[in-house]
Each structure stands twice: as C-alpha cells, then as structure tokens.
Amino acid sequence: xxxxxxxxxxxxxxxxxxxxxxxxxxxxxxxxxxxxxxxxxxxxxxxxxxxxxxxxxxxxxxxxxxxxxxxxxxxxxxxxxxxxxxxxxxxxxxxxxxxxxxxxxxxxxxxxxxxxxxxxxxxxxxxxxxxxxxxxxxxxxxxxxxxxxxxxxxxxxxxxxxxxxxxxxxxxxxxxxxxxxxxxxxxxxxxxxxxxxxxxxxxxxxxxxxxxxxxxxxxxxxxxxxxxxxxxxxxxxxxxxxxxxxxxxxxxxxxxxxxxxxxxxxxxxxxxxxxxxxxxxxxxxxxxxxxxxxxxxxxxxxxxxxxxxxxxxxxxxxxxxxxxxxxxxxxxxxxxxxxxxxxxxxxxxxxxxxxxxxxxxxxxxxxxxxxxxxxxxxxxxxx
Amino acid sequence: xxxxxxxxxxxxxxxxxxxxxxxxxxxxxxxxxxxxxxxxxxxxxxxxxxxxxxxxxxxxxxxxxxxxxxxxxxxxxxxxxxxxxxxxxxxxxxxxxxxxxxxxxxxxxxxxxxxxxxxxxxxxxxxxxxxxxxxxxxxxxxxxxxxxxxxxxxxxxxxxxxxxxxxxxxxxxxxxxxxxxxxxxxxxxxxxxxxxxxxxxxxxxxxxxxxxxxxxxxxxxxxxxxxxxxxxxxxxxxxxxxxxxxxxxxxxxxxxxxxxxxxxxxxxxxxxxxxxxxxxxxxxxxxxxxxxxxxxxxxxxxxxxxxxxxxxxxxxxxxxxxxxxxxxxxxxxxxxxxxxxxxxxxxxxxxxxxxxxxxxxxxxxxxxxxxxxxxxxxxxxxx
Numbered sequence: 081x082x083x084x085x086x087x088x089x090x091x092x093x094x095x096x097x098x099x100x101x102x103x104x105x106x107x108x109x110x111x112x113x114x115x116x117x118x119x120x121x122x123x124x125x126x127x128x129x130x131x132x133x134x135x136x137x138x139x140x141x142x143x144x145x146x147x148x149x150x151x152x153x154x155x156x157x158x159x160x161x162x163x164x165x166x167x168x169x170x171x172x173x174x175x176x177x178x179x180x181x182x183x184x185x186x187x188x189x190x191x192x193x194x195x196x197x198x199x200x201x202x203x204x205x206x207x208x209x210x211x212x213x214x215x216x217x218x219x220x221x222x223x224x225x226x227x228x229x230x231x232x233x234x235x236x237x238x239x240x241x242x243x244x245x246x247x248x249x250x251x252x253x254x255x256x257x258x259x260x261x262x263x264x265x266x267x268x269x270x271x272x273x274x275x276x277x278x279x280x281x282x283x284x285x286x287x288x289x290x291x292x293x294x295x296x297x298x299x300x301x302x303x304x305x306x307x308x309x310x311x312x313x314x315x316x317x318x319x320x321x322x323x324x325x326x327x328x329x330x331x332x333x334x335x336x337x338x339x340x341x342x343x344x345x346x347x348x349x350x351x352x353x354x355x356x357x358x359x360x361x362x363x364x365x366x367x368x369x370x371x372x373x374x375x376x377x378x379x380x381x382x383x384x385x386x387x388x389x390x391x392x393x394x395x396x397x398x399x400x401x402x403x404x405x406x407x408x409x410x411x412x413x414x415x416x417x418x419x420x421x422x423x424x425x426x427x428x429x430x431x432x433x434x435x436x437x438x439x440x441x442x443x444x445x446x447x448x449x450x451x452x453x454x455x456x457x458x459x460x461x462x463x
Numbered sequence: 464x465x466x467x468x469x470x471x472x473x474x475x476x477x478x479x480x481x482x483x484x485x486x487x488x489x490x491x492x493x494x495x496x497x498x499x500x501x502x503x504x505x506x507x508x509x510x511x512x513x514x515x516x517x518x519x520x521x522x523x524x525x526x527x528x529x530x531x532x533x534x535x536x537x538x539x540x541x542x543x544x545x546x547x548x549x550x551x552x553x554x555x556x557x558x559x560x561x562x563x564x565x566x567x568x569x570x571x572x573x574x575x576x577x578x579x580x581x582x583x584x585x586x587x588x589x590x591x592x593x594x595x596x597x598x599x600x601x602x603x604x605x606x607x608x609x610x611x612x613x614x615x616x617x618x619x620x621x622x623x624x625x626x627x628x629x630x631x632x633x634x635x636x637x638x639x640x641x642x643x644x645x646x647x648x649x650x651x652x653x654x655x656x657x658x659x660x661x662x663x664x665x666x667x668x669x670x671x672x673x674x675x676x677x678x679x680x681x682x683x684x685x686x687x688x689x690x691x692x693x694x695x696x697x698x699x700x701x702x703x704x705x706x707x708x709x710x711x712x713x714x715x716x717x718x719x720x721x722x723x724x725x726x727x728x729x730x731x732x733x734x735x736x737x738x739x740x741x742x743x744x745x746x747x748x749x750x751x752x753x754x755x756x757x758x759x760x761x762x763x764x765x766x767x768x769x770x771x772x773x774x775x776x777x778x779x780x781x782x783x784x785x786x787x788x789x790x791x792x793x794x795x796x797x798x799x800x801x802x803x804x805x806x807x808x809x810x811x812x813x814x815x816x817x818x819x820x821x822x823x824x825x826x827x828x829x830x831x832x833x834x835x836x837x838x839x840x841x842x843x844x845x846x
Contacts, residue, residue: 142789146792174778314781314782314785381692395557395592395593398593401527402526402697410527454764455837459768459769
C-alpha cells in the first residue's frame with residue numbers, strides 16, 4: 081500500500097492500488113502548459129466523462145468572497161450532471177470583479193465547445209494568485225491543446241495542472257469489488273504569493289444514485305476536518321463524477337478512505353509543515369461542542385508550535401479548550417484528562433486526546449505544525 | 464509625552480505624566496523576590512488602598528478552564544469593594560485542581576491578614592507556568608516581606624512583580640483635572656514555557672460611582688480589542704480601584720486612554736512582535752459583523768505574516784473577510800474596498816481599512832505581526 085499509508089485511514093478489505101495516471105474507466109483527461117504559471121509547468125487541464133449520463137456533485141467554498149470560478153459553478157452549472165471540467169493553476173481569478181466573472185464564464189464555454197458538451201455540464205476550477213486579470217488568450221490556446229491530449233491515462237497531467245506550491249502530486253487510482261475510483265487533489269496551505277486553494281477531482285465508474293449524499297459526508301470527515309492555518313480559501317472545490325459503467329455501487333468506505341488519505345496529504349504538505357497530528361475531543365456534551373474544542377486545539381498556534389517542538393504541553397491544550405468553551409466552567413480539568421504525549425513523540429502522525437467528561441459526543445480534527453518555514457514562506461515581499 | 468505615544472490614543476487635554484513609580488494618592492504597594500521565579504526577580508507584590516471605602520471592579524477571563532486565582536476572585540471576593548490585592552508571577556496556579564484552589568485561597572487570606580483587611584476585600588492574581596503546584600511557603604514569606612515594603616512609591620515594584628517574559632515594565636501615572644490614575648500591566652502574548660496572561664491594575668483617587676460601568680467599556684475597547692495570537696488566557700484579570708479622595712470624578716477619556724495605551728504596549732510586546740497594526744472594518748451591517756471581520760483579519764496568520772514582511776497583500780484581507788462572513792455573498796469585493804498600504808509601509812503602527820458596503824457599523828482591532836521569533840519562542844522543549 082503506497083497510497084493508503086496513514087494509520088488513521090481504513091480502506092475496505094481487498095482494495096487494489098493502480099497506476100495513479102490511469103483514470104477510472106470512461107474518463108479522459110489532458111493537461112498542458114499554457115503560460116499562466118511563470119515557470120513553464122503544466123497549468124491547464126480538461127477532464128471529460130464519455131458516458132451519456134453522469135451523476136455528479138460538487139462541494140464549493142462558503143467563503144463570502146468566493147472567486148469567479150466558484151460563482152460560475154454555483155450560478156451557471158448543473159452540479160448534478162457535470163460531464164466535464166476545466167481547471168487551471170497560476171491564477172485563481174478571485175477578487176477580480178465583473179471582468180473576472182465573465183472571463184471564467186468564457187473559459188468554461190470554451191472548454192464546453194472543445195469537449196462538445198452543453199456549457200452547464202462543464203465545471204470550472206482555478207487556483208493561484210488572486211486579484212490579477214486572467215490571460216484569456218493563453219487559456220483558449222491551452223484548452224485547444226489540452227483537448228488534443230485527452231487520454232484515459234491523463235490523470236497525471238490533470239493532477240499536475242492543479243498544483244501550485246505543493247511539494248508533489250496528490251493522486252490515486254484504487255479498485256475494490258469491481259469498481260474503480262481515481263482522484264486528484266491539491267493543497268490548501270495558504271501560500272506565497274497570495275493564497276492557495278483546496279481542489280479535488282474524483283472519478284468513478286461505480287453507480288452512484290445520490291452523489292451529493294455520497295460526497296457531502298465524506299468531505300465533512302476529511303477536507304473539512306483538516307487545518308493548516310485556519311484560513312478558508314475563496315476557491316475551494318471538490319467534484320465527484322460517476323459514470324455508473326461498472327454497474328455496481330461504490331464499495332462501502334472506499335470513497336471516504338480516498339478523501340481522508342488525500343486530505344491528510346494536503347495537511348502533511350501544508351506550508352512549512354514537518355509533522356501532522358490528529359486531535360480527538362471525547363466526552364463532549366454534543367457534536368458541535370466536540371468539534372469546536374477539536375478545532376480550537378488544532379488551530380492554536382501554541383499547540384501547533386508544540387507539535388513542531390515535540391513538547392507534550394498539555395497546558396496549551398487545556399487553555400485552547402477553555403477558550404472554545406468560554407463562559408462555561410470546566411472546573412477541575414487537569415492533566416489526567418489530556419493525553420498530549422503524541423506532541424512529544426517523534427512520530428510523523430501524532431495523536432492527542434482530551435476527555436471533557438460532559439457527555440458522549442466526539443470529534444476529530446487533523447492539523448500540521450507551525451514552523452519557522454511557515455512564517456518565512458508567508459512573509460516574503462510579493463507585490 | 465513618553466507614555467501616551469501611540470497615534471491611536473487620544474488622552475484628554477492638559478494631562479500630565481508623573482513618575483510611574485508613584486501610585487495614585489492613598490495607595491501603597493510593595494514587591495519582593497520570594498523565589499517563585501527561578502531568576503531571582505521580583506515576583507510577589509501587595510497593593511493596598513488606605514481609604515475606608517474603596518469602589519472597585521474587576522474584569523476576569525471567560526476561559527472555561529479558568530485558573531484558581533480567577534475562581535477565588537469570582538467566588539470568594541466582593542469585587543465591588545476590593546481594598547487590597549496580592550499578585551505573583553512565576554506560577555499561574557492554573558490547571559492545578561482542588562489543591563490549587565485551596566492554595567490560592569490560603570494566599571489571599573495570608574495577604575488579607577498582612578494588610579489587616581477582611582479577606583473578601585482582597586483580590587488575587589497569578590501568572591506564570593501552569594499545571595505546577597504553588598510553593599505556599601515561599602508565598603507566605605513573600606507576603607510578610609512585601610507588607611514591610613508598602614510605600615506610596617511602590618508602583619514600580621508592583622509593575623515588576625507581574626512581568627513574565629515581557630520585554631519591560633508597563634506602567635504609568637497620569638493626572639488631569641486634579642485626579643490621578645496609576646496603572647500597571649503585563650503582556651498577553653502566550654509564552655514559553657507555557658502561556659502568560661494579561662494582568663492590569665488601575666488605581667485612582669477620583670470618585671467613581673459605578674466602577675463596573677467605567678471599567679467594562681474601557682476594557683472592551685482596549686484589552687479586548689488586541690490580539691497577539693488569538694489565544695485567551697486562563698488567568699486574565701483587570702482591577703480598578705477608586706478611593707474617591709480627590710472628590711472629583713474621573714476626567715472624561717482618561718481611563719480609556721490609559722487602558723488603550725497599555726493594551727497597545729502589550730501588543731507591541733507580543734511574542735516576537737516587530738510591528739503592530741490597527742484594522743478597521745467599516746460599513747458593516749452591524750457592530751457584531753464589523754467586529755467579526757476585524758478579528759478575522761487580525762488573527763489571520765497570513766495577514767500577520769504580511770505585516771511582518773511589509774507586503775501590502777490585500778488579497779489575504781479579502782480572504783479573511785470572506786471567511787468571517789462565510790455563507791454570505793460579498794459579490795464584487797475588490798481591491799478598491801481595501802486599503803492595505805499600511806502593511807507595506809515601514810511604520811511601527813500600520814493602518815488597514817476595509818469598507819464592506821453593507822451598512823454603517825465599524826470596529827477596530829489591534830494586532831502584532833507573526834515573526835520567525837514567535838515560532839522559535841513557542842516551540843522550544845519545556846516540560
């Protein structure tokens with residue numbers, strides 16, 4: 081198992097790992113360098129499903145300053161039957177006003193024409209610098225070129241086209257019970273020169289009757305349970321497409337395992353990160369309370385610095401917990417309610433547990449450490 | 464003016480700055496090194512007002528894991544008539560369970576005996592490491608010694624006794640319209656080896672009929688509007704005592720100016736801080752929205768890193784704003800609504816303004832930058 085390598089992920093039994101360049105049957109992709117990134121790297125890709133009927137779902141950022149591609153998806157796409165997608169890195173097309181919106185729409189329409197699909201059946205996702213106008217000529221040329229490269233083995237090009245300052249490609253192709261899932265993601269750590277975005281594309285030949293019902297809880301337990309620096313992007317998007325060609329349902333737990341492993345790779349690749357941790361808040365009064373406590377601990381720069389410094393500092397965990405529950409009284413919360421030994425360990429995946437003694441709800445959040453490199457990466461002069 | 468030096472603070476006209484070692488008339492203080500700090504520095508002090516009737520108010524942390532001294536003040540003191548106080552650094556006596564509570568009570572009672580006051584009229588405040596038992600013998604000896612040093616010029620010893628890793632003493636004595644205010648504070652930046660606390664003591668000979676009504680809004684606009692790392696301490700406490708001996712009310716704006724200048728010194732002395740900024744969210748739908756946006760920007764590690772790196776990165780301000788208003792739609796929020804030029808300036812006090820175009824409420828928050836030193840200070844192994 082080279083993909084499913086975290087001890088926090090439980091893939092279903094009998095799962096096979098295939099070449100991550102291979103898309104799930106029925107899907108094709110192609111990527112090119114069209115010049116949006118300054119370094120000549122692959123920065124634009126097309127993705128298409130050949131099936132007549134595609135069941136899809138898309139989870140988009142709730143950030144109130146959502147970027148143009150997110151707004152186009154929300155307002156101009158049929159998110160339940162997306163057959164194709166166009167994506168670029170190098171420019172997030174966020175905070176670009178009306179012009180940016182029209183550029184995103186034009187890009188989406190150009191992709192739909194190249195893929196021979198109705199425009200509402202094509203999604204758009206963008207990542208990179210914000211506040212800069214999109215080079216639409218480069219995008220159009222890129223779309224034409226990428227359409228000529230569409231291939232069932234194009235997942236690698238798609239995975240490459242979405243990277244920004246990620247340290248490496250994040251992708252997998254896995255099979256169980258005769259159903260294949262391929263997926264490509266990029267990191268969420270906010271980045272120089274502006275900030276980056278979480279993107280994830282998932283393709284399957286499984287039969288998915290209610291894609292939203294499959295995707296939403298999986299995202300809630302994975303990408304929505306990670307934090308690098310507590311910042312939410314303007315452009316986050318996760319797309320699930322199912323062709324149904326395998327004529328079998330998704331194996332139980334496979335999609336969740338794929339999403340969680342990819343989410344953990346995103347955390348591990350957070351800016352400057354050297355270690356990751358899972359914090360579990362147990363015995364909370366209800367789930368909202370458990371989540372609030374786990375998030376407060378995961379986002380505490382003090383706890384994150386302790387994770388970096390291998391300091392089993394349970395006092396910082398007590399303090400963050402008390403802050404999450406401000407106005408309440410935790411009374412005798414002492415060191416015996418907190419297992420912070422994972423902070424002090426040398427393990428790349430550290431466990432932290434806090435028992436609140438207030439009920440039986442629990443929640444988990446995954447986070448990266450705060451390192452001098454994070455500050456260095458984010459403080460360099462850029463504009 | 465050496466105390467009122469921030470351009471964001473407006474002291475009333477005609478204010479005089481006196482020697483900060485001098486307490487407001489009618490107050491005495493004394494401090495000693497009793498051994499709670501390993502370095503032999505002053506670490507325990509007593510404060511007393513000689514007036515028969517003292518009007519007081521105390522603002523305490525809302526952290527649900529409040530330390531023992533906070534719990535003793537809440538449960539065992541008459542916060543409206545506090546004549547005396549005992550304070551130590553070196554040990555916060557937080558997360559110390561029942562034993563810690565009884566130690567805090569014993570310390571408070573010993574101070575009351577030394578000051579010849581009823582115990583409920585004596586406040587206690589503690590700061591330093593958490594989760595360690597208090598050396599009550601050292602404390603008792605310190606109280607006896609400090610009682611022998613009580614002096615009208617003891618404000619410096621009191622100011623010294625509360626410092627932890629602060630870079631210097633934070634205190635003032637100011638006079639206007641025949642009324643004197645003296646005040647001593649310590650920093651809120653979370654610190655090695657565990658975390659520190661905001662403490663502030665304010666004495667005046669002014670007549671204050673409703674101390675809570677004077678103190679609460681002043682704290683809300685100062686200490687509650689600053690952030691070093693978004694973390695709330697278990698031990699924060701602000702105490703106002705008024706003897707009324709001057710037989711005049713507080714000059715309008717003087718207490719607020721003292722609290723804000725001290726709060727800004729706390730921010731400027733935040734861990735590793737090299738610059739501070741004020742972010743003002745304008746044109747919000749209501750005050751809660753304005754405050755949420757200003758806090759999200761002030762707590763964003765990306766914005767804080769930009770402040771350090773002198774990067775006028777307005778995209779990060781747009782992103783933090785959108786996160787604060789998640790689920791809403793800011794539509795065309797572009798660079799023209801955001802003045803981030805202060806981030807790029809070389810000034811020690813930078814201004815940031817965002818106009819939301821949603822109403823006429825506004826709010827301000829003050830914050831420090833995120834520097835490599837912050838990470839270094841907080842990641843060293845300590846337990």
